Amino acid sequence: PNNKLVLSSKETLNLMKLRYGDNYCSSCQISNFSESININNVNIRTLPAGHILGSIQFLLEYKGYKLLISGDYKRTDDITCQAYEPSKCDTFITEATFGLPIFNHPDDKIEIKKLIKSLELNVNSTHLIGVYALGKCQRLISLLRAHGYDKTIFLHGALIKITEYYSNLGLKIGDVMNVSKKQTDELSNSLVLCPPSSLNDKWSQKFKNVIKGYVSGWMRIRQRIKQKNIELPLIISDHADWNEILSTVNQVEPKEVLVTHGREEALVDYLNNNKYKSSALNLIGFEDENE
Numbered sequence: 586p587n588n589k590l591v592l593s594s595k596e597t598l599n600l601m602k603l604r605y606g607d608n609y610c611s612s613c614q615i616s617n618f619s620e621s622i623n624i625n626n627v628n629i630r631t632l633p634a635g636h637i638l639g640s641i642q643f644l645l646e647y648k649g650y651k652l653l654i655s656g657d658y659k660r661t662d663d664i665t666c667q668a669y670e671p672s673k674c675d676t677f678i679t680e681a682t683f684g685l686p687i688f689n690h691p692d693d694k695i696e697i698k699k700l701i702k703s704l705e706l707n708v709n710s711t712h713l714i715g716v717y718a719l720g721k722c723q724r725l726i727s728l729l730r731a732h733g734y735d736k737t738i739f740l741h742g743a744l745i746k747i748t749e750y751y752s753n754l755g756l757k758i759g760d761v762m763n764v765s766k767k768q769t770d771e772l773s774n775s776l777v778l779c780p781p782s783s784l785n786d787k788w789s790q791k792f793k794n795v796i797k798g799y800v801s802g803w804m805r806i807r808q809r810i811k812q813k814n815i816e817l818p819l820i821i822s823d824h825a826d827w828n829e830i831l832s833t834v835n836q837v838e839p840k841e842v843l844v845t846h847g848r849e850e851a852l853v854d855y856l857n858n859n860k861y862k863s864s865a866l867n868l869i870g871f872e873d874e875n876e
Contacts, residue, residue: 592616594631596639596754600719603746616641618667634658635669636823637720638751644672653837654678657846659822660829661693664731665724665756669833677839678866681847682824683802690802690826696819697728700776700798703817704734707796708774712817713789714798715781718744720823721800722778723751726758728821729776739764739772741779741788769793785814802826827852834861 588610591598595617601609616622616631618641623629627647634640636657643654653674660669683690704712716722722744729738737760740748745763752758764777769791783789784797799815802822810818825833830852834842842863844852849865856863 590614592622592629594618594639594641597641598639600639600747600750603750604719618670632670632672633667635660635663635666638666638723638754640666642670642672644674650675652676652678653839655680655833657682657824658833659825660833661690663724663823664727665720665751671833671836673838675839676841676843677834677837678843678845679830679834680824681830681844681849681852683822683826684830684844684848684852686827686851688802688805688826689828690805690822691820693728693821694732696800696821697725697732700817700819701729701732701734703796703798704774704776710774710794710796711769711772711792712776712796712798713784713792714776714778714800714817714819715784715813715815716744716778716800718780719747721821723748723756723758724823725778725800725821726761727756730757730759734776735759736776737762739767739775739777741777741783743780743783744778781813831855 587608591610591613593616595615598613598615618631618633621628621630627645630644631641632644634642634656636659640657642656645652651674653672655678657680658669716725726738739762742763742765748758748761781799796816798817798819799813800819800821802820802824803809804818804820842856842861843866844863845866853863853865
């Protein structure tokens, strides 16, 4: 909140207002993908980033020099947002949240089938699944619906507003309900989505026969699964994995790659040894995918 000037997509601005209230910024400007904006002789275009609804990249051009700033992005199909659009540039600033070879995200269809199978096999349990409120929650719901899960999905109160916003834009989320409207003994054989921080707090202790799951690219790491006491890890990420980052770099064909937001060292070293000039761009306050 309390930003001064914000240039972004209509969806991002609406989501900022929804999350932070009217004081999310002093002044804002909508950037449409089909338009260019000129500021001090710098031509600015925005491109879809494929991360979540409304996520964008910035393509800056000055006297023929092009700088592409990816922000968070992913390359897998996701009906909840526009797909990533590559654009050739001179310098590419890429995120590296999952910028290690160990990160090779599985097909999200395989992961969603794991969840549905667990629901079918454990009919006397309540599945309590941790999802980020913005993006991951709505993506998981859309995947469940696409794979035939048509039962009511119960939501922690913190997930309601943003999910309703997605629904108002046309995302088919089916029947969802605030879990507070049900007694815990009515939730056997039910699916409850909540913020990851709620999985192990006092709120979660009221549920009986719980199977805890967590939806994140970090579920590739066994230590994280153990630390968070997760029984059903689901590897679904809204960030590019190692191979997707490399594929994107090859597509945009930059002369230089600046790496930020994550595991810079391995990616910088790989790129420097594979025809690209690369270095880390350190930004204070950015490390892991938001939890």
